[in-house]
Amino acid sequence: MSTTLHIDRVSCGYAANTVLEQISFTLAAGQVGCLLGPSGCGKTTLLRAIAGLEPVRHGEIRLGEQLLSAPDYQLAAQQRGIGLVFQDFALFPHLSVADNIAFGLFNQAKIQQRQRVADMLTLVGLEGYAQAMPHQLSGGQQQRVALARALAPRPRLLLLDEPFSSLDVSLRQQLGQEVRRILKASATTALLVTHDQQEAFILADEVGVMMRGSLLQWAPPYQLYHQPATHQVADFIGEQVWLLGEVQPDGCVLTELGRLCTQSACVTAAAGSAGELVDVLIRPDDVVHQDDAPLRAVVVNKQFRGAEFLYQLQLPSGQLLLALVPSHHDHQLGEAIGIVLAADHVVTFRRS
Numbered sequence: 001m002s003t004t005l006h007i008d009r010v011s012c013g014y015a016a017n018t019v020l021e022q023i024s025f026t027l028a029a030g031q032v033g034c035l036l037g038p039s040g041c042g043k044t045t046l047l048r049a050i051a052g053l054e055p056v057r058h059g060e061i062r063l064g065e066q067l068l069s070a071p072d073y074q075l076a077a078q079q080r081g082i083g084l085v086f087q088d089f090a091l092f093p094h095l096s097v098a099d100n101i102a103f104g105l106f107n108q109a110k111i112q113q114r115q116r117v118a119d120m121l122t123l124v125g126l127e128g129y130a131q132a133m134p135h136q137l138s139g140g141q142q143q144r145v146a147l148a149r150a151l152a153p154r155p156r157l158l159l160l161d162e163p164f165s166s167l168d169v170s171l172r173q174q175l176g177q178e179v180r181r182i183l184k185a186s187a188t189t190a191l192l193v194t195h196d197q198q199e200a201f202i203l204a205d206e207v208g209v210m211m212r213g214s215l216l217q218w219a220p221p222y223q224l225y226h227q228p229a230t231h232q233v234a235d236f237i238g239e240q241v242w243l244l245g246e247v248q249p250d251g252c253v254l255t256e257l258g259r260l261c262t263q264s265a266c267v268t269a270a271a272g273s274a275g276e277l278v279d280v281l282i283r284p285d286d287v288v289h290q291d292d293a294p295l296r297a298v299v300v301n302k303q304f305r306g307a308e309f310l311y312q313l314q315l316p317s318g319q320l321l322l323a324l325v326p327s328h329h330d331h332q333l334g335e336a337i338g339i340v341l342a343a344d345h346v347v348t349f350r351r352s
């Protein structure tokens with residue numbers, strides 16, 4: 001039975017070093033959350049605190065109504081009903097796939113164990129592999145066994161620490177989708193740590209961006225990309241350029257590409273007051289290439305990405321833009337091409 005995870009103003013540290021500062025978020029039952037951030041920002045420490053492997057110095061961790069951790073209280077890790085999946089799979093090499101999956105089911109009758117193992121093998125698409133040994137499986141298959149083993153005892157919460165980092169890129173994306181399907185099919189609340197944005201976007205319902213021990217934003221991937229809460233989040237997520245803008249009395253923003261007006265349904269972050277200079281976020285998908293558009297920009301760099309080119313373009317003022325363009329529009333460096341701005345969300349921040 002999966003459960004809601006509540007992280008409330010949690011701080012953690014090692015000796016004199018504070019590693020997590022006042023982290024708060026809620027992960028609803030059955031949702032997949034992802035902690036995303038650069039190396040050393042504290043993702044693993046937070047996962048370990050939730051698992052009961054690190055004490056908290058401030059705040060509370062609760063699973064449903066049950067208190068797991070507080071400064072003066074720490075429920076033992078094995079009593080939390082939390083499953084763990086690590087980056088190195090950590091399968092028992094001398095046990096078959098079936099025995100690996102049955103490992104956490106020791107308190108069940110053999111017949112129930114056998115049924116649960118069979119259900120788990122079906123869930124992860126490894127029917128027929130029950131008697132295989134771990135070394136006979138590919139990396140992706142081993143990770144699916146690790147997932148089946150963690151899910152078999154029906155954890156209230158599953159924690160995954162960089163579960164795909166030892167796999168190659170195409171397998172990671174494929175397995176990411178597969179793992180999301182498995183987690184949803186088993187209605188498991190899961191929190192995953194990664195520093196790979198694509199992985200977070202594919203897998204998660206909610207993504208938390210962490211930097212230097214703080215949680216900067218906790219939001220669905222689409223919102224994180226299009227409505228970042230801070231300049232730092234916008235810089236960390238995806239690709240972007242910043243245009244200088246001036247806030248107009250009507251709330252629109254004047255830039256060298258014209259007036260940008262926020263739709264009422266869209267949130268403008270820290271828009272500033274009339275006359276104020278702001279940084280305007282422009283994503284590569286906000287700049288649309290149209291051959292006959294009057295606004296021209298010169299191609300100064302291009303990156304082939306298969307289906308698309310990422311063009312770096314220069315306006316007459318010297319301002320650079322990025323544009324994601326279908327790759328059948330193969331323009332040469334130095335060529336001036338037509339562009340229009342198609343920004344649905346106008347995101348601005350006060351100039352720092």
Ligand SMILES: Nc1ncnc2c1ncn2[C@@H]1O[C@H](COP(=O)(O)OP(=O)(O)OP(=O)(O)O)[C@@H](O)[C@H]1O
Nearest residue numbers: 014017019037038039040041042043044045046195
């Ligand atoms: N056992 C420990 N003792 C002392 N300091 C530690 C310990 N574990 C982690 N740290 C420090 O805490 C900080 C956060 O580490 P953590 O492993 O949580 O980050 P992370 O975001 O998971 O990094 P990565 O993506 O590289 O795994 C780092 O500065 C690290 O050096």
